[in-house]
Amino acid sequence: MAVTRRTSRDIRSESRLDVMHALLSAGAASRGELARATGLSTATVATVVSDLLSGGIVTEAGLTNGRVGRPTTTLRLNGDRGRIVGIDVAETYIRAVVFDAALDELASAEVAVDEHHGEADYVVARLARALEDALERAGAARDDVLGVGVSLPGGTQRPAEVSVVVPNAAWRHLDRLRERIGLPVVVDNPLKAIATAELWSGEGRRHSSMITLNLGTGVGAGIVLEGAILRGARNFAGEWGHSLLALDGRRCRCGRAGCVEAYVGAAGIQRTLAGIAPEHPLASEPMQREFIGALASALARPSPDPAVTETLERTARYLGAAIADLVAIVDPEMITLTGWTVWALGDHLVPAVRRRVVEEAPGDAAAELAIEVSTVRGNPVATGIATIALERFLGDMGLLTSRVPTAL
Amino acid sequence: MAVTRRTSRDIRSESRLDVMHALLSAGAASRGELARATGLSTATVATVVSDLLSGGIVTEAGLTNGRVGRPTTTLRLNGDRGRIVGIDVAETYIRAVVFDAALDELASAEVAVDEHHGEADYVVARLARALEDALERAGAARDDVLGVGVSLPGGTQRPAEVSVVVPNAAWRHLDRLRERIGLPVVVDNPLKAIATAELWSGEGRRHSSMITLNLGTGVGAGIVLEGAILRGARNFAGEWGHSLLALDGRRCRCGRAGCVEAYVGAAGIQRTLAGIAPEHPLASEPMQREFIGALASALARPSPDPAVTETLERTARYLGAAIADLVAIVDPEMITLTGWTVWALGDHLVPAVRRRVVEEAPGDAAAELAIEVSTVRGNPVATGIATIALERFLGDMGLLTSRVPTAL
DNA sequence: AACCATTTATCTATGGGTTAGATTTAATGT
DNA sequence: ACATTAAATCTAACCCATAGATAAATGGTT
Incomplete structure (x- = not known):
């Protein structure tokens, strides 16, 4: 595989990501503040923001009057856009965390897993249980879920899908996992998840x-x-x-x-x-x-x-x-x-x-x-894999191009 | 230091690099062949080639008539554009290699170095000797030299300039080296050199x-x-x-x-x-x-x-x-x-x-x-460090932007 | 000799990107 | 009312790449 070619669309994609990251870490910001934070011109920020506004990814959260002059419109990531779930499958537990679309944690659920009981059906059932518990606690309907990220230990890769460092039969059968969840799923490994969390929230x-x-x-x-x-x-x-x-x-x-x-x-x-x-x-x-x-x-x-x-x-x-x-x-x-x-x-x-x-x-x-x-709060694996699911969703919406190299 | 921003100028810079690499590995090619090799459109290749032609980096090396149709103009890297020297400073020897601007080797010279005799003045004198010998053998005048690359073992970095893994006092005094050579010099370490050689010639x-x-x-x-x-x-x-x-x-x-x-x-x-x-x-x-x-x-x-x-x-x-x-x-x-x-x-x-x-x-x-x-012929350190010098020269000409992150 | 087919190179129009600077908008202060 | 001020938007200019039309140059055909 040769080096990938960059096009001007990728630049816009990166600008959108930059604006979203700035907004995530600031919580709320005006267009001017975003321009200063990202290094982009206010003009570019304005067009990027209008893309994100029309996609429902950000919202205008009211006006604030300064001392004089035109009031600044405050922008936020639109948490109500939907729900994202991140699931950290570890050796001894499975933890599902529900986030809103601004990556704020809403609720979580954890189930214990018997380390020596590694058949696919068992693990998939436990995972589904954690997911459903977490959704219920968050008061989220399945229709609200924009995507589910699942972090599996071991290397995940195409085409073999999951190649394990520490063998576990369950991960050879991702199709069953997808079928059981019945929602858009991305699978990756915990290392990529924590890196993603660090990239968005750290x-x-x-x-x-x-x-x-x-x-x-x-x-x-x-x-x-x-x-x-x-x-x-x-x-x-x-x-x-x-x-x-x-x-x-x-x-x-x-x-x-x-x-x-x-x-x-x-x-x-x-x-x-x-x-x-x-x-x-x-x-x-x-x-x-x-x-x-x-x-x-x-x-x-x-x-x-x-x-x-x-x-x-x-x-x-x-x-x-x-x-x-x-x-x-x-x-x-x-x-x-x-x-x-x-x-x-x-x-x-x-x-x-x-x-x-x-x-x-x-x-x-x-x-x-x-x-x-790390300054990432909560479970960084769950946060990160949820973020990967969000990236996938944004990519499917056409808002991101190159930066959605998720594994599966 | 934050992530560097990419602009559309960088895209053109990469396209120029791609075309030059394709031309280097093919030896000679038509615009159409370059388009196929790089994945760029013929239009883009044409504009890039005209940039490189006006900079004297490539030349039109005659027409070849095909079976029918307009004859193809063959393009080559313009070796006569000048000379580049790559100097591999190793533990026991210093080797200087003179290349033409198409990175074809013209001549080389080697001097032995006493490993235990590491004062700056001594090493700089030996290096200058190797350089002059090589230039003489290549029949190259100092005015022809577009740049000199010097590979020094150990990490080279700003601002301390050279931080050595294996201590050697000589490398703390790059100013003397520059003064003695009196030509545009870039300094980097052998690992970056072999990587560059692999990138251009491998x-x-x-x-x-x-x-x-x-x-x-x-x-x-x-x-x-x-x-x-x-x-x-x-x-x-x-x-x-x-x-x-x-x-x-x-x-x-x-x-x-x-x-x-x-x-x-x-x-x-x-x-x-x-x-x-x-x-x-x-x-x-x-x-x-x-x-x-x-x-x-x-x-x-x-x-x-x-x-x-x-x-x-x-x-x-x-x-x-x-x-x-x-x-x-x-x-x-x-x-x-x-x-x-x-x-x-x-x-x-x-x-x-x-x-x-x-x-x-x-x-x-x-x-x-x-x-x-590796398929890189000759001394890859000398080839690579010369290539870095060439990149620096191209950057100074305004033909390359982001891809000239040479160390010193 | 005029014309056609063919292949290569260039030109043109279109669409995407970024930005500086002018302009509009909406508040405050006098 | 009107100036002042700051935020957001608009405009024009300038990057980049590409598809498709056009031009160039040749061999073969009539």
């Missing part, structure tokens, strides 16, 4: 390059370059969790040895602790999220358990080295961190990781690198 | 993503995405040689432990052999290029030395694992290999590496990945 558009790391059961990277998500030739880019940290190191659940995930995934952190203090009570905690939570509380105590402190130190070192590899290869302007490990351990982990990255990165590459906890 | 433009690996004393990756070189926030992207292969592994000359370069750089391969057979005569060969050459001859024998075979196997494994990391993170459509290690060992190494990458890459990510020896 830092992605303020920097020419950014990587967002998802740390939980699995770990991975969402890579954003020049305002676009790096998907790679097979939509596989960002599987940093399965890049090598240690040759012939710990066995990873993907089958390979020495993957980053085997060290800084939640189970990997537990293994680190078990290596330091095999008899430690936390080392045998069966639930990953409980384990991470307990680790956080242990660290918060006045004089923490040395084994716990050492676990954090080593994890910071592993993570620092793995992030340094990303710096060496991609050299991003900033890195954001997300995922439930970060929500729980961030206060202790992030400062240590910052120090480690500077040490481990080649030369002074990381000297000016910003490493921050 | 496979880069036929694929939406491509990585070219340089294997020699140092190792690194040139990353090409959507027809553009990935430079990163500090022009540091592609320093894959200093990403981690083995935590706490072999000490690397960059100071870190376990870098890819410490395993698959020429010195690393020798260390692998020394680990297998400490008394092996090749293990104490003092010159790296001699060592690699001797390894290649040993492998070509009917029944090769088992230590040598084992060295190749392990190197393939290291390289396969390191490439698998690139696949996991970037997921390119193809990978090309270059550098003198590849020229010498490619026949034995590449097939083994291909197998290893498929095994080591997560899931079936590498199943369709093409791994080939």
Whole structure:
């Protein structure tokens, strides 16, 4: 596949996206403010806004009188345009979140999933249940739904549809999923979702390059370059969790040895602790999220358990080295961190990781690198996959061209 | 730094580049052929060609009569437009290559450099010597030179200018270099150079993503995405040689432990052999290029030395694992290999590496990945850095806009 | 020798994009 | 009432690409 050609239509498409992003992050803005925020001329903003107004994507939300002069009409994304659902299918739970068309969260629902019970029909049924619960709580009718985004772990790609790093039979049968949902569905993987969330609701558009790391059961990277998500030739880019940290190191659940995930995934952190203090009570905690939570509380105590402190130190070192590899290869302007490990351990982990990255990165590459906890609120996977569904919808409306490279 | 805005001028700039690339790879072509090759309309090609004709970049090289009909005017890049010099500054030598404006090689000169004699004045003097020798051999006057490209190892970046992975005092003083040469100079690092060469003279433009690996004393990756070189926030992207292969592994000359370069750089391969057979005569060969050459001859024998075979196997494994990391993170459509290690060992190494990458890459990510020896002839670093100088010249002429993001 | 068919290159009209600057609109202040 | 001010829109100019008409140049045909 050769390089894609850009046409002047794509420029308009990008201008529309820029205006929508500016509006999303500002909440409400006048045309003039949008022009200043996007760098476009007021004339262009006016025509773009009129496109979006006639598509019902934005609304005029009243006039505000300034000191003197013509009053400014305030613009907002039109939440009432419809509903978008984002569904985060994780290893142990499925969470469905309903958003309005301005990407404000309305309601959510979560169902537990038995990790060892992975048949397609079972998972699809649980997913449908989460979707219906969430819609009911949001008071949304099926007709209101503009699109449903589903994030599945593992690489999603055409034509094989889903190629899994961690095998799970359910994802080979997307047709059943579509049939059962009966609404416009887009499927992608969590890394592309968090990157999209960062691009619309976070830092992605303020920097020419950014990587967002998802740390939980699995770990991975969402890579954003020049305002676009790096998907790679097979939509596989960002599987940093399965890049090598240690040759012939710990066995990873993907089958390979020495993957980053085997060290800084939640189970990997537990293994680190078990290596330091095999008899430690936390080392045998069966639930990953409980384990991470307990680790956080242990660290918060006045004089923490040395084994716990050492676990954090080593994890910071592993993570620092793995992030340094990303710096060496991609050299991003900033890195954001997300995922439930970060929500729980961030206060202790992030400062240590910052120090480690500077040490481990080649030369002074990381000297000016910003490493921050993501500013995206809520579940970024659900937010991101819903955003991808919204992008797909906008593309179907003819408002977007090039920027809808969703996987499926 | 935010995302850069694209304007319609950039589209024309890309069209001009596309036409020039098509012309470079075809050697000679009619306007119609260029239209077919680029996917542009004949009208656009005609206007672009007339721009390039009036800039003297292309020439009409005679008419050819077909069977019937109006004869086709053949177009070529105008080599007589001037001369471009590419200078590859390596650890042990400096090579200057003179090209005509159609990027055909005219002459070259090489001077040896004492690795331990790294003062700025010394290196600059050697470089100037190589440049003058090459110009003389090419019969080129200084006035003919449109630009000089200098490739320096290590990251080159603003504002610190050159930030070295492997320290060398000389590169802190680019002003002296510029003063001594007295011609338009661009400086960049070898990874960006090989990527540029791949983009103009190789496979880069036929694929939406491509990585070219340089294997020699140092190792690194040139990353090409959507027809553009990935430079990163500090022009540091592609320093894959200093990403981690083995935590706490072999000490690397960059100071870190376990870098890819410490395993698959020429010195690393020798260390692998020394680990297998400490008394092996090749293990104490003092010159790296001699060592690699001797390894290649040993492998070509009917029944090769088992230590040598084992060295190749392990190197393939290291390289396969390191490439698998690139696949996991970037997921390119193809990978090309270059550098003198590849020229010498490619026949034995590449097939083994291909197998290893498929095994080591997560899931079936590498199943369709093409791994080939680069088709760029000659010294790709010199070719690439000369091409960057040509791009800079075209930019100064007003023929190119966005695509001249050279470092210095 | 005049004319037709054929192939290549250019010209023209159309449509999409952006923008600076003029103009209109709608408030406040005197 | 009228000037002032600020926001939004309109207008004209200038980019870009393309389809389709037109012109150019030749070999073959009558």
